Amino acid sequence: MATAKAVTKNRERLLAFAIVVSLLAGWVVGWSRHHSDVAGFLQQGLPDAVRFESEQDDIYAGLTDAQSESETVGYVAIRSAPGYAGPVTVAVGLDPNGTVVNAVLVRQTESPAFFRKVADKGFPGRFKGKACSDPFEIGDDVDSVTGATVTLTALTEAIRLACSDIATGRLGLPPVVRPRPPIQFGLPEILLILLIATGFAAHAKKLPGGPTIRWVVLIASLVFVGFVWRRPVSLANINSLLIGYWPGWQNGVYWCVLLAALLVPAILTGKTPYCSHICPFGAAQEILVKVGGSKRQLPPKYGRLFKILQRALAWIAVMCALIFRNPTAISYEAPATLFTFIGANWQFVLLALILIASLFIARPWCNALCPIRAVTDYLRLLRRNFGR
């Protein structure tokens, strides 16, 4: 008996280890893919350079000829800043005086309509000739584009980052002090923190009338986190974190609080009060099962099968995100479809099937498909095996 346990333990450790290795490999593949195709952009960024030498921090030195002691005509830096739908990445070439030689777009995943507005006004080429010490302030030295503020902000910020990194890191110019962008902290953030605090307290059985409070929090979360703000935790957030895209300051506080509410308890205690007490899609499923009047769980036979499916799908989604460096490379998240009501046809069918199944089975999404559950399960596996 004891040996069987030991075998399971060993197998678990092996699995946990294999997953870590695969994720690391995925990250490295994605990173190198990302960095192998920059040569063309480097040349556009600094047309006078004959060859480029890769230096630290994603900065490339542009050299006049193939000789080892040839002259440096400038530097190109590749930088990103978070836009509306993922990072906006640019390559910026600076001459030794700190003037922008050229700025070219490397990659962006904004909605075409938004990006077109910015491109129509001649961005990012319009940054040509700017000094790296300029304020890079929209409405001041950068013309604004109505209806595409977030995209233009991202583009400007990426170019500013490139300029200031080259200026301070290579040209020895003093850093330009900029006022910090205001932190988004309003009613949604306060309400969210309140919801999470109440939910956690109910989960820890610190409140009288726990079950009632759990329902109140769940319904409030369904209304606000779900339908009003439309921003529950999704695998895309975790993918962004793994890839290394930090959320933009616009939504920073909200995301940090929400992700912390999910991940911190899972890591520290192995429990997931977010899932049982706060998740708006969990709330929707629980309401539906109350409507259906059923107490059934997934039958254990299928339950095991679904667990494997759930974790395998989540692993595939994370791997693709890492390899393609796109947090939403594969997205099958029904909550997003429900709350935003935007999605491909198959996503609507999936959502409908889950909602109808919720009438008869307790939380089918959580138990059979939710990738967040797979992630927390994995964290628990790590904790169990490597915890102490």
Next chain:
Amino acid sequence: MSFFEGGLFWFTEGVLACLAIIALRTWTQDKGIRMPFWKWPVVCTWVLFLGVSIAYVGTSLGEGERHAAFLGAVCAAVIASVSGVVVWRLLRL
């Protein structure tokens, strides 16, 4: 004017509705389900919703709005299932 726009069509619909209601009555009696007056409008509303949903999908297809027809069908399926379970549980009261 085709059959589906004419009075005869609606007359037929009416006859079919009457037959359905009579059948529902007999079925509930056989099942031993009590049918106080308030259950009738509940059932009728649900059936009406179903009818309107099907008609919406048909009209959208007819208009050439396939996406609207598809989304309409999916939404109607969810709403009809959820409310169907509610109606069923009310009937069993």
Next chain:
Amino acid sequence: MPERQLRVNRRTLIKAAGATSAVLGLSGLGLSGYRAGKAPDSYTGCEGSQGAAQDFDRKRFAVDTPPYEKVGPTSRADGRTEVIFSRVGVARSAAEKGAKIEDLDEPFKSYYAQHPEDFEFDKQNRELRRKVREDSEENRNRYILAEAWAGAMGAVSPRSIGNDPPEVSDFPRQGSREPFKMKSPAATAKLIKKVSYEFGTVLVGITKLNPDWVYQYPSSRRGFATDEPIEVPKHWKYAIVVGTPMSWDPMYANPTYGTSNDAYSKSRIVAFRLASFIKRLGYAARPHTPGNSYDLMVPPIMVDAGLGEQGRHSVVITPELGCNFRPAVVTTNLPMATDKPIAFGVQEFCKTCKICAEQCPSGAICKGDKEVVRGYRRYRLHSSKCFNFWNSTHGSMGCRVCIAVCPYTRKSNWVHKTALQVTANDPTGLSHKMLTGMQKRFYPGPEPSDYYAATLGGKNASYREPPWWLKTEDFIAL
């Protein structure tokens, strides 16, 4: 004893109910028979001329003041500069000569000095058209049938009204006829509406002409001196607005497959017939018709005449046809009872919907609030941007995407008629937001930038697929 009484009561009740339903059923048969005899459908081949399409209950939504806001002193539009077609040629030739705004003649110099961005836009459109023509042969050939159809629809048109001043050309030929004395303005209005339907209009409305809507300076040569202000003729007392829809299926396949010509041509014919009819009664009448043969702005007159409300895209939204309506106006001194303007929720709806502004490929439709234009509060339309897009796409010229995407522009079936009634009768505006959301998700369009020609970075997209009979590739061997 009480049981027996109950039974009698029940039997009586059943009998009474049976008798009532019999009476109801029989009278229903009579009524439906009457309807069947009178129905527009029974006028085989002339269903449209019975006025049946104008079926919205306007009386219930009638208001005393039109649903636009007058703020402070008003002025009239300058037809020479504020009408894009009148000014665009000046900018084009300036572009060819490399001339600057300072080199232009008045009134264009001061207009473009005030709107320098319009000058930049207006200079571009010939170049844009050239780029569209550079598109691949395969792409261009796709629109052969659409262009042939549009051309044919514009091929038949009444004669122009000539270049005589209104004091001459509006009146019956000298001495030919004294005006007949009409029995009552109400009867005359009824008559004019009936004959308008018979002439082929779909909607008709009558209003007193507000002189604010007449151009300050003329936009085309119709008997007014080019550079003298128009003095509104005394006999332009009333305005009759008529109009017809564009064919629905091509209209949804805009900007490429649709055309304005079909409705333009029909509305022009109606207006000329109506003017001729009025002149034969001895009164003055002048048609103001599409393409660009007006002495006045039509949309506000449509609002005054109770045909609809002006939307965010500046097009008037009618309850029956949405904005799929190409109007013409007849100004006259024939005394008629006038219609009241209507307010059926459009102002509220347009505040939040913004679908036209989001889908507009040129960004000509504003997403913000109303502004004061010539003393009236309205949504500003950037006509230079709009016209540039006309030149940035294939097909028969024009765009019409805002007309196609407007949630009010829907065919007449129970789904859309119900939605219209809900929005018109909902004072809370809650249904407006819900229906807008449904509209966006259930009836999505392409990305606005995809509407551009392929050589201008677009995908030659249209809002909906063209109808089968405009698909060139299915008929012509290329």
